[in-house]
Amino acid sequence: MIKLENISFDHCIKCTVCTIYCPVARATHHFPGPKQSGPDMERLRIKSPGLLDDSLKYCTNCKRCEIACPSNVKIADLIQSSKWRYFRKAFRVRDFFLARTDLMGGVATRASFLVNFFIKLFPVKFFLDRFMKIPSERRFPRYAQGTFRAWYKKHRKEQEAFAEKAVYFHGCYVNYNNHDLGKDVVTVLNAMNVGVIVTDEKCCGVPLIANGYIDKARKNALFNIESLARSASESGARIVSASSSCSFALKHEYPNLLELDNSAIFDGLDYITRFIHERFEKGNVPAMGPVPVRAAYHSPCHLERMGGVMNTIEVLKKIPGLELTILHSECCGIAGTYGFKKEYYKVAQKVGDELFKRIERANPEIVITDCETCKWQIEMSTPYRVEHPVTVLARAIDGKKL
Amino acid sequence: MRYDCVIIGGGLSGLTCGIRLAEKGARCAVISTGMSALHFSSGSIDLFGNEGEGKIVFRPFEYLEKFIGSNPLHPYARCGSSRVREALFYFRDQLDLEDIDLYNNDDANHFHVTTLGTLKPTFFSQRSVFNEKIRLAFEKKSKIAALNFEGYRDFYPELAVINLKRNVLFRNIEISSGKILYPDYGDPQRNPFEYRSIDIARIFDTERYLEDLAAQIRTAAGDAAFAAMPAFLGITNFKRHHQLLQQLTGLLIYEIPTLPPSILGMRIDNALKSRFAALGGVYIAGDTVRGGTIAGGRLESVFTENGGSSALYAGSFVLASGSFFSGGLVSEFSRVREPVFGLRVYSHAERSKWHAQEFFPRNGHPFLEFGVETDERFNPLTDDGQRLGNLYCTGALLPHYNPIREGSGGGVAVSTGYRAAELILAGNR
Amino acid sequence: MKRIETEAIVIGGGATGAGTLRDLSLRGVRAVLIEKSDIASGTTGRNHGLLHSGTRYAVNDLESARECIRENKILKKIARHCIEDTGGLFVTLPEDDPSYHGKLIEHCKYAGIRCEEVSVQEALRIEPNLNPNILAALRVPDGTIDPFRLTSANVLDAQERGATVLTHTGVSGIIREGDRAIGVRCRDRRTGVELEVFGGIIVNASGVWGQEICASAGIALRMFPSKGSMVIIDYRINNVVVNRCRVPSDGDIIVPGDTVSLIGTTSKKVEYDKIDEITVDEDEIATLLESGEKLIPNVSRTRVLRAYCGVRPLIAVSGEMDGREISRGIVLIDHERRDSVGGLITIAGGKLMTYRLMAEMAADLACAKLKVRKKCRTQKTALPGSERKLDQAKSVKFFTGIPNSVVGSTLYRHGQRIRNILHREKRNYGLICECEMVTEGEIEYALKKLNVKDIVDLRRRTRIGMGPCQGQLCAYRAAGLFVKYDSATSAESNKMLVDFLEERWKGIKPVLWGDALREVEFCYWIYQGLFGLGDVRFPEEGEDR
Ligand SMILES: Cc1cc2nc3c(=O)[nH]c(=O)nc-3n(C[C@H](O)[C@H](O)[C@H](O)COP(=O)(O)OP(=O)(O)OC[C@H]3O[C@@H](n4cnc5c(N)ncnc54)[C@H](O)[C@@H]3O)c2cc1C
Ligand SMILES: Cc1cc2nc3c(=O)[nH]c(=O)nc-3n(C[C@H](O)[C@H](O)[C@H](O)COP(=O)(O)OP(=O)(O)OC[C@H]3O[C@@H](n4cnc5c(N)ncnc54)[C@H](O)[C@@H]3O)c2cc1C
Numbered sequence A: 001m002i003k004l005e006n007i008s009f010d011h012c013i014k015c016t017v018c019t020i021y022c023p024v025a026r027a028t029h030h031f032p033g034p035k036q037s038g039p040d041m042e043r044l045r046i047k048s049p050g051l052l053d054d055s056l057k058y059c060t061n062c063k064r065c066e067i068a069c070p071s072n073v074k075i076a077d078l079i080q081s082s083k084w085r086y087f088r089k090a091f092r093v094r095d096f097f098l099a100r101t102d103l104m105g106g107v108a109t110r111a112s113f114l115v116n117f118f119i120k121l122f123p124v125k126f127f128l129d130r131f132m133k134i135p136s137e138r139r140f141p142r143y144a145q146g147t148f149r150a151w152y153k154k155h156r157k158e159q160e161a162f163a164e165k166a167v168y169f170h171g172c173y174v175n176y177n178n179h180d181l182g183k184d185v186v187t188v189l190n191a192m193n194v195g196v197i198v199t200d201e202k203c204c205g206v207p208l209i210a211n212g213y214i215d216k217a218r219k220n221a222l223f224n225i226e227s228l229a230r231s232a233s234e235s236g237a238r239i240v241s242a243s244s245s246c247s248f249a250l251k252h253e254y255p256n257l258l259e260l261d262n263s264a265i266f267d268g269l270d271y272i273t274r275f276i277h278e279r280f281e282k283g284n285v286p287a288m289g290p291v292p293v294r295a296a297y298h299s300p301c302h303l304e305r306m307g308g309v310m311n312t313i314e315v316l317k318k319i320p321g322l323e324l325t326i327l328h329s330e331c332c333g334i335a336g337t338y339g340f341k342k343e344y345y346k347v348a349q350k351v352g353d354e355l356f357k358r359i360e361r362a363n364p365e366i367v368i369t370d371c372e373t374c375k376w377q378i379e380m381s382t383p384y385r386v387e388h389p390v391t392v393l394a395r396a397i398d399g400k401k402l
Numbered sequence B: 001m002r003y004d005c006v007i008i009g010g011g012l013s014g015l016t017c018g019i020r021l022a023e024k025g026a027r028c029a030v031i032s033t034g035m036s037a038l039h040f041s042s043g044s045i046d047l048f049g050n051e052g053e054g055k056i057v058f059r060p061f062e063y064l065e066k067f068i069g070s071n072p073l074h075p076y077a078r079c080g081s082s083r084v085r086e087a088l089f090y091f092r093d094q095l096d097l098e099d100i101d102l103y104n105n106d107d108a109n110h111f112h113v114t115t116l117g118t119l120k121p122t123f124f125s126q127r128s129v130f131n132e133k134i135r136l137a138f139e140k141k142s143k144i145a146a147l148n149f150e151g152y153r154d155f156y157p158e159l160a161v162i163n164l165k166r167n168v169l170f171r172n173i174e175i176s177s178g179k180i181l182y183p184d185y186g187d188p189q190r191n192p193f194e195y196r197s198i199d200i201a202r203i204f205d206t207e208r209y210l211e212d213l214a215a216q217i218r219t220a221a222g223d224a225a226f227a228a229m230p231a232f233l234g235i236t237n238f239k240r241h242h243q244l245l246q247q248l249t250g251l252l253i254y255e256i257p258t259l260p261p262s263i264l265g266m267r268i269d270n271a272l273k274s275r276f277a278a279l280g281g282v283y284i285a286g287d288t289v290r291g292g293t294i295a296g297g298r299l300e301s302v303f304t305e306n307g308g309s310s311a312l313y314a315g316s317f318v319l320a321s322g323s324f325f326s327g328g329l330v331s332e333f334s335r336v337r338e339p340v341f342g343l344r345v346y347s348h349a350e351r352s353k354w355h356a357q358e359f360f361p362r363n364g365h366p367f368l369e370f371g372v373e374t375d376e377r378f379n380p381l382t383d384d385g386q387r388l389g390n391l392y393c394t395g396a397l398l399p400h401y402n403p404i405r406e407g408s409g410g411g412v413a414v415s416t417g418y419r420a421a422e423l424i425l426a427g428n429r
Numbered sequence C: 001m002k003r004i005e006t007e008a009i010v011i012g013g014g015a016t017g018a019g020t021l022r023d024l025s026l027r028g029v030r031a032v033l034i035e036k037s038d039i040a041s042g043t044t045g046r047n048h049g050l051l052h053s054g055t056r057y058a059v060n061d062l063e064s065a066r067e068c069i070r071e072n073k074i075l076k077k078i079a080r081h082c083i084e085d086t087g088g089l090f091v092t093l094p095e096d097d098p099s100y101h102g103k104l105i106e107h108c109k110y111a112g113i114r115c116e117e118v119s120v121q122e123a124l125r126i127e128p129n130l131n132p133n134i135l136a137a138l139r140v141p142d143g144t145i146d147p148f149r150l151t152s153a154n155v156l157d158a159q160e161r162g163a164t165v166l167t168h169t170g171v172s173g174i175i176r177e178g179d180r181a182i183g184v185r186c187r188d189r190r191t192g193v194e195l196e197v198f199g200g201i202i203v204n205a206s207g208v209w210g211q212e213i214c215a216s217a218g219i220a221l222r223m224f225p226s227k228g229s230m231v232i233i234d235y236r237i238n239n240v241v242v243n244r245c246r247v248p249s250d251g252d253i254i255v256p257g258d259t260v261s262l263i264g265t266t267s268k269k270v271e272y273d274k275i276d277e278i279t280v281d282e283d284e285i286a287t288l289l290e291s292g293e294k295l296i297p298n299v300s301r302t303r304v305l306r307a308y309c310g311v312r313p314l315i316a317v318s319g320e321m322d323g324r325e326i327s328r329g330i331v332l333i334d335h336e337r338r339d340s341v342g343g344l345i346t347i348a349g350g351k352l353m354t355y356r357l358m359a360e361m362a363a364d365l366a367c368a369k370l371k372v373r374k375k376c377r378t379q380k381t382a383l384p385g386s387e388r389k390l391d392q393a394k395s396v397k398f399f400t401g402i403p404n405s406v407v408g409s410t411l412y413r414h415g416q417r418i419r420n421i422l423h424r425e426k427r428n429y430g431l432i433c434e435c436e437m438v439t440e441g442e443i444e445y446a447l448k449k450l451n452v453k454d455i456v457d458l459r460r461r462t463r464i465g466m467g468p469c470q471g472q473l474c475a476y477r478a479a480g481l482f483v484k485y486d487s488a489t490s491a492e493s494n495k496m497l498v499d500f501l502e503e504r505w506k507g508i509k510p511v512l513w514g515d516a517l518r519e520v521e522f523c524y525w526i527y528q529g530l531f532g533l534g535d536v537r538f539p540e541e542g543e544d545r
């Protein structure tokens, strides 16, 4: 029996527009597309859960269907919440590990050298492939030595000295895999006379949601809302995140999917380029040296959904010397942990194909994108290095080589 | 964020307006909830096709001259017929820059064949739908082959052929029908019986299937001089592939609109968005404007669903949010309202008067004529009677015209969008 | 003139007529059914499909209540695929008289209906969408019954046993020979062809129209028509039948049916000569939605798909009474005894869910007249498709490769006959109606086996066009398939497309606001703006041929 909270499917007028823009439906016909998997099937699933089709697992939650829908149907949310009902039955060790980025990161960063080494070895890959159903073609992001938080602790004092401050939600990736991005955020914000506050946080929940750990995701979400809100109100600061997926989760998945009240942080929370762009517009532009690089910018799906793409573009346009090509908006295919699963690997690569081709045609030196998983996917599938816009900004500011 | 102009609604009207403004150097943002009506339209731009009571308009501009006098509230009357002409040809030139050729029969309407084989008067059509060669072929009574993919559920040529044959123009034209098969295409799990036009368009967009398709079309068409096919001959590489197909088959290949999604409409949508972006316009998709701040008879800023409290400021605003279908108008149990600013709306008080008794009535459905009341400068009034001098309402949102009965949907969207841009530009000068 | 000779003639293809035809066929009697429109197009297709437990009648009409619970149990066995054993609740709202609750429990005991008191909390667990402010709740064995499938399955079984079915054929008069009725005159409404059918016994099962049939045989029989209106909402907002625990009144019940829910019903007297023109009134819709919202608050946020009404086929016993007070009792009339006209019997009144009993009574009498001494077997003989318990998991496994949703929906609609419909050929399971998961294979089956003459009939057999879009995409596809499967010419197909959309429009018109209006705007753009269907000229008969 279903309690009906998300009844947005009721507004669907069966116009078929969403089916055009779904990158997965384009890549594989195992997936019948957003219209059928979302609003059409929802009516049937309400009637009887037995009518649920497995095929909806193929949805990557990229939200492109929602952007296209003229009826404001929360198509992807409908699909995700049905996934939970399905996933609850099929627990998998792999999904558990992929979902627990904080747990895994906590362990791996203590011996990052070993983990990074082992995960490349053939027998390990074979094991992952055969028994964990993680495709051997897939490259893993490297784990870093120690955590970002540990680094930050040493710099807390100086950050707190700034008059204006921003609460920075760094996310698992910065904490465990890429400290440099976190440091770059500090560089950029400091250059704009903004201090960086780091407070207690848990994994934003994106991988948990994708793998059906909803209760855990809700728990994390409540924790984050409370912690960020407290920290922001204490320091009178805005909250920023430099991961488009974390920001999207904090801002939109919490209320829409997890059905939690996030009004305490909703208005104060920005994806970082919005925060920067707004200050740029008011004249707070730090001194920047030229970054003479040919770059192609890829806009991640979740940033598209938030409507934040133009902020990143406007900010990048301000960097002297940067030669920027804006790629046609396409999904890269990885969708967080999706591309790590053997059964979806091929689909993920096919989804990304269009983007990879476009990157090639743009012939850049580097690719810029806001999302860490897009970065992994593009670096694995093309020969190009991928950087975060904040990193490019930081190089313009500190003059180091990009 | 601050812009010169913020346009609410990224359909035919909003984008035409945005392109004109951006071209003149204005910093513009378009915000759109979702995809627009173009995704379903025939892809032909109707100007004025029917007088009503089944009488067809052959020369729309001439007709407008008299029509405007007796219908002063009609959006065309508020533009003026010479401005309507200016807007339409401007629109054609813009699409031309994006590689979409529109056909027009000088100042006269031409007829395109509908999915059910009736003829519909329209002003611009894509050249794959109508062109001089097709006209000549008709005049010469050349044989037509209506072709379709085996198992394509969204087009049934038989249903069209019977109606075409009843038309005097086609009386003596031989029409055959034929089937072609999907090329060996990708994943064997696919169920081709569930393909939509978009899936097939992607096949045509893929270079390597073209020869196979051409060979099949050639055979299926037999001795016909041209082949009529559902409009699914590609999107991204359409122009080149269409020419290639005609060369390879030696046939004239033309397209008939079919069930949504409309490939013909999407081509125009893509072209408009691409043109707008090329001129520096910002297109924010998937966000909805929820309201605005009004002070002293002016709209100062608007806020959106995703933006929360951070507002978008602009000197002028355009509301091109479409009709009920797109969410520009909202109907409730006993009233019709404009949801973003609560603007004054033209409608009927009694719900039973919103519609005609038959589904296919002689004179159309009244609800199609509802919309936001404006003055001759397309400025609306708020519910408490305040005129908003820097907000312009355009397109399907407007009242006092019936796009389906008149055959005027596209024309009104284009000319009012263009007109709003001109008024904004004039105001800034 | 065409002539058909048979043993028994049944007039009316509602549940009662179809049941009678099947009952006769099971007893080996050759029979012809004549229906002026389509199977289940009369009152049978215009109710809320409640498989009464009898609770609703327990206080006022004990006899009906007993009939209900008896038939309820039988139908759950013989018509499994037409029935959902959802269970039902009777809930007391704060404004309702609390004493009715106790009274109902007591009367259910007399009638032999299992009626169990449940806590408010438990009621909310059973039906989470229920108004949380209810004061008390009872659980009863209500269920739902799909009238279209039920009637169609009866007809199908009869046909497989040799019966003849003439749909779209109206009876224009009874042929009498002295004091006997010996046959009927009828006309095929689609071709205009006239024919006469002769038989030893005529069963008038034409529901509320029975008065006309009797009149044409010179017999006076007065019907007491009372209109009831209902609205259908977009999805299944409740999973158990929700009744309001009070003296029967307007807007008392919300019934889940397939993928939708129905709010019923009102009761208004209508003049007999207006029964073919009735429409749903504005105030009825307001009443139904207001009352519905009290039972399930989500009603106010949900799209209304359509509104429709039916006429209760009650035979006036005496005087003027409120429509609802009259017994729904079954009326079987032997016109030989009542009016001295031999060869004709009338069966009327009752309920959808007592159709089998009514059929048994009519067939018993008919057989007595025909001197056939066979016993009724319908209590025990399952309808085609209902032979075994429906096991979705098993079917899904059997049809691996076809989506669960398609297998499940087909099984739900056709029971075991799914094996005659689905197979693992892509054409077969390609979707035509995307809202209700109707495949090309199901349509082909319906066209060939289920007496489908146009898209409106097809809708009753398959649910095509019954979902939220009301036929926007599938109507055109269906019209194409009629031609593809040689069930109509292209010209006929065009015409039936118009007829179908006009038919759909009748039910949408009264609820045209909100998303329903958006849907209509879109649909009208497609069929008029894009297709020009309204401009298609339909030449007079024969002009084309
Ligand atoms: C099926 C169909 C077929 C048609 N065929 C033809 C044809 O053959 N020829 C012809 O000339 N015309 C045709 N038309 C009509 C024509 O396409 C429309 O009249 C025209 O496109 C309207 O353009 P518009 O820009 O005013 O509105 P729309 O195209 O409706 O665009 C409005 C946009 O505004 C967005 N929006 C709404 N509210 C908000 C908000 N609050 N915030 C942000 N965004 C918002 C919507 O998502 C939508 O994208 C057809 C229309 C349909 C539906
Ligand atoms: C609003 C309402 C709600 C109801 N709810 C329920 C409920 O929830 N549960 C329940 O069990 N019952 C319910 N009923 C009662 C139930 O619908 C009817 O009792 C039952 O459908 C009657 O079936 P029938 O076959 O006797 O009549 P009908 O279904 O009316 O069949 C008569 C048929 O005869 C045909 N006919 C008429 N004249 C001619 C002619 N001249 N020639 C050929 N054919 C002719 C008609 O077209 C029609 O198809 C409800 C009734 C109404 C009005």
Ligand code: SF4
Pocket (backbone or CB within 6 Å): A021, A022, A023, A024, A025, A033, A034, A058, A059, A060, A061, A062, A063, A064, A065, A066, A075, A076, A079
């Ligand atoms: S979220 Fe992305 S993958 Fe999922 S249905 Fe929507 S468009 Fe397709």
Ligand code: SF4
Pocket (backbone or CB within 6 Å): A011, A012, A013, A014, A015, A016, A017, A018, A019, A034, A035, A038, A039, A068, A069, A070, A071, A072, A073, A075
């Ligand atoms: S785009 Fe929205 S309204 Fe259209 S079919 Fe998809 S969900 Fe429905």
